[in-house]
Amino acid sequence: MAKDHVFLSSFRCFCFIIALLSAFSFVSFLFWFQYSVPCYSMSRVIPQNQNQPIDLLSFPSAWNHLSFPQGPPPKLLKIALFVKKWPDRSHAGGLERHALTLHLALAKRGHELHVFTTSPPNSSFPRYSISNLYFHLSKPTAAGYLDQALVWKLFQTQNLTGRPFDVVHTESVGLWHGRSRNLTNLAVSWHGIAYETIHTDIIQEILRNPEEQPAYALTERVAKVVEEVKFFPSYAHHVATSDHAGDVLKRIYMIPEERVHVILNGVDEEIFKPDASKGQEFKQKFGVSESRSLVLGMAGRLVKDKGHPLMFEALKQMHMENDKFRESTVILVAGDGPWGSRYRELGSNALVLGPLDQAQLARFYNAIDIFVNPTLRAQGLDHTLLEAMLSGKPVIATRVASITGSVVVSEEMGYVFSPTVESLKNALYRVLEHGRGVLEKKGQVARHKGLQLFTATKMAAAYERLFLCISKDENRKEDYCQF
Numbered sequence: 001m002a003k004d005h006v007f008l009s010s011f012r013c014f015c016f017i018i019a020l021l022s023a024f025s026f027v028s029f030l031f032w033f034q035y036s037v038p039c040y041s042m043s044r045v046i047p048q049n050q051n052q053p054i055d056l057l058s059f060p061s062a063w064n065h066l067s068f069p070q071g072p073p074p075k076l077l078k079i080a081l082f083v084k085k086w087p088d089r090s091h092a093g094g095l096e097r098h099a100l101t102l103h104l105a106l107a108k109r110g111h112e113l114h115v116f117t118t119s120p121p122n123s124s125f126p127r128y129s130i131s132n133l134y135f136h137l138s139k140p141t142a143a144g145y146l147d148q149a150l151v152w153k154l155f156q157t158q159n160l161t162g163r164p165f166d167v168v169h170t171e172s173v174g175l176w177h178g179r180s181r182n183l184t185n186l187a188v189s190w191h192g193i194a195y196e197t198i199h200t201d202i203i204q205e206i207l208r209n210p211e212e213q214p215a216y217a218l219t220e221r222v223a224k225v226v227e228e229v230k231f232f233p234s235y236a237h238h239v240a241t242s243d244h245a246g247d248v249l250k251r252i253y254m255i256p257e258e259r260v261h262v263i264l265n266g267v268d269e270e271i272f273k274p275d276a277s278k279g280q281e282f283k284q285k286f287g288v289s290e291s292r293s294l295v296l297g298m299a300g301r302l303v304k305d306k307g308h309p310l311m312f313e314a315l316k317q318m319h320m321e322n323d324k325f326r327e328s329t330v331i332l333v334a335g336d337g338p339w340g341s342r343y344r345e346l347g348s349n350a351l352v353l354g355p356l357d358q359a360q361l362a363r364f365y366n367a368i369d370i371f372v373n374p375t376l377r378a379q380g381l382d383h384t385l386l387e388a389m390l391s392g393k394p395v396i397a398t399r400v401a402s403i404t405g406s407v408v409v410s411e412e413m414g415y416v417f418s419p420t421v422e423s424l425k426n427a428l429y430r431v432l433e434h435g436r437g438v439l440e441k442k443g444q445v446a447r448h449k450g451l452q453l454f455t456a457t458k459m460a461a462a463y464e465r466l467f468l469c470i471s472k473d474e475n476r477k478e479d480y481c482q483f
Helices: 002-036 094-108 148-159 194-207 217-234 243-251 276-285 308-321 323-328 339-344 358-367 383-390 401-406 421-453 456-470
Strands: 078-082 112-118 133-138 167-171 186-190 237-240 260-262 294-299 329-334 350-354 370-373 395-398 414-417
Touching: 078 094, 078 148, 094 112, 094 133, 094 167, 094 383, 094 456, 112 148, 133 148, 167 456, 186 456, 194 217, 194 243, 194 401, 237 243, 237 456, 243 260, 243 401, 276 358, 294 358, 294 383, 294 421, 308 323, 308 339, 308 421, 323 329, 323 421, 329 339, 329 358, 339 350, 358 383, 370 383, 370 421, 383 395, 383 421, 395 421, 414 421
Parallel strands: 078 112, 078 167, 112 133, 167 186, 186 237, 237 260, 294 329, 294 370, 329 350, 370 395, 395 414
Antiparallel strands: none
């Protein structure tokens, strides 16, 4: 009996140990799965009950997460767009590039597009071979904005020609809120709001040289936020281009959630895609030596608020203190602005390429190993990050809410840094330490996320569905606001 008791106790102990090991293995697997498997598909899981339709106007996440039908539109819309400036070639800000990418895609889908914008001062207006795309040009004001009285008259004329507009879209305040308050079929896209910019002002003040006078921007910005909170409700529907901006519009600006919709920016996936041969040709064209084992890339306006003083100082210090970094890296800078000449002071380590058109920009992304965006602007969703990711490149970006909340959501697709020289240097040194092999893997994850969320197709499909939902049609049988 004693032997049996000992055996039974030993057996129970053995079973207990096996159970513990099994439990530990399962927990270890969960831990490994959570932190080792790419989280791009887990970052924002949207539970969907097939028997329960989604009310799109109250959908809490970005519409890019939803898969809308890719067939022909159920109805062709007549759309009015108000945008301060239509982009010309390679000179365009994010707002204009968004207008170009989105509305060309909608026109190609068959919708009738009427663009109300300013006439260019010193160049010819671009031409498009799309018969259902119309431009209504007007002379800009002295400040470069749309002349609201003139553009409203043009709009009313077109609204009485043929059938009325089904939907009206304004990029930011392209259409003044005093004109928009009675348009229930209107959506405004915000690419930056004053509340977000407070973060930018704080950064600028921290980085200000002691010799410079304080800008007093923070005091002015608070007044701007109050002004926006007062007039934003004049727009019927609001499209936030980042998750963070959507939250601010609901929580700080107190706009009802059924009037706030998050649709993340998208870029043309047919232009921005991996192509190693084109990248190699680009490097040969600009004389990038094969001895350089790391190619960094930057693109956009080379101005202060895009973080270029910060980037220049970080690179200058690293070249002085680290021989390996200086000898093995080269920086390709696409864009124009006052900091272009400063980058040239780095000698052969920096090639300033000037502004590039989209085709050249696509080759540029394929030529680099990682894309760096040192922006100090804590607003909007920068298109260059999305273009780099769709091109299969990892990114380094400033730790601001719009970027970390919607784009670089994990280290598996890139790196983030606080807007200080030391933090940026640490991120760049990590890139140098990791090398091309690690960067290529991160680039694959970045592209996967880009294809999930940041394509022009995904963006256009989401806007099309929103426009169908809010369009005026008393005879409409289908409720496009249900998904």
